[in-house]
Amino acid sequence: MANKLFGRCLSKKGAKQLERTGVLDAEEPLVPVFDATQVVSKLKRMNNDRIKGLFKKIGVRSAQVIEYFTLSSLENVGIVGPIPQTNGLMEYKIPSGTSVNVMYKTRL
Numbered sequence: 001m002a003n004k005l006f007g008r009c010l011s012k013k014g015a016k017q018l019e020r021t022g023v024l025d026a027e028e029p030l031v032p033v034f035d036a037t038q039v040v041s042k043l044k045r046m047n048n049d050r051i052k053g054l055f056k057k058i059g060v061r062s063a064q065v066i067e068y069f070t071l072s073s074l075e076n077v078g079i080v081g082p083i084p085q086t087n088g089l090m091e092y093k094i095p096s097g098t099s100v101n102v103m104y105k106t107r108l
Contacts, residue, residue: 005070005103006092007036007043009055009063018067019102030080030093036068039089048108057087066106072099 008031010018017025024031036043043051043066055063071077071094081092 003070005036005040005068006033006094006100007040007066007068008033009060010065010067011062012064015065015067015105018069018100019105022072022099022102024094024096024098024100026096029096031096031098033092033094034085035082035090035092040068043106051106052108054087054089058085058089058091064108066108067102068104068106069100069102072101 008018008024024033043054046054051066052060052063077098078095079092080094082090083092085091
């Protein structure tokens, strides 16, 4: 899992916090993220409206940024998944408080 690239849709404030701390933080104990390893190039070719529509299908209400990251630890740290989603993405749930290495972001 250490080499897997994950993505998370966030508000601008949430994205800044993730970049500043390098820690997944959410009100729920398990933070929903998606496996971006195979789809990042596809997402880069899509316009913002299509990307928003893709995530709206699985319940993302408002996102301004997609942050891409890898896990800091080589361990699986209690990850749940993969969970197939109706939009074709694979969701994982990672414990809140997990350290990550932020790689880059896409503004929506």
